[in-house]
Amino acid sequence: MRIYGTEAGEPSIRRPGHTYAELIGGPLDGQLLDVTGWTAQQVLDGALLISEIGMYGQGGRSDYAGREVGRGQLFWQGDTP
Incomplete structure (x- = not known):
């Protein structure tokens, strides 16, 4: 599993042939999975x-979990130890 945008200065680049979900809310907000x-x-x-x-x-x-099929977004549900 790879999250993009986690390293300082790392661009959130979408690679051809890959599918990404945007992380919405929480500590990973705006990054791509x-x-x-x-x-x-x-x-x-x-x-x-x-x-x-x-x-x-x-x-x-x-x-993080989805809410609708095909939206390409995962929404923060909370944190766990």
């Missing part, structure tokens, strides 16, 4: 993403 090969259901279910800048710091995870 490479969801190439994910099913529509997997995008709706979302993912727990490692986020050292979330509520629980190092080792914590941020929960």
Whole structure:
């Protein structure tokens, strides 16, 4: 799993042949998650993403999930240790 826009000065570049979901809200807001090969259901279910800048710091995870099929966005649900 790769998140784009996480390194200082790193552009959020979309690579040809890849599918991305924009992360909305929370500590990873505005970054892109490479969801190439994910099913529509997997995008709706979302993912727990490692986020050292979330509520629980190092080792914590941020929960992102979809709301509508085909929107290309994952919305922050909260953080977990």
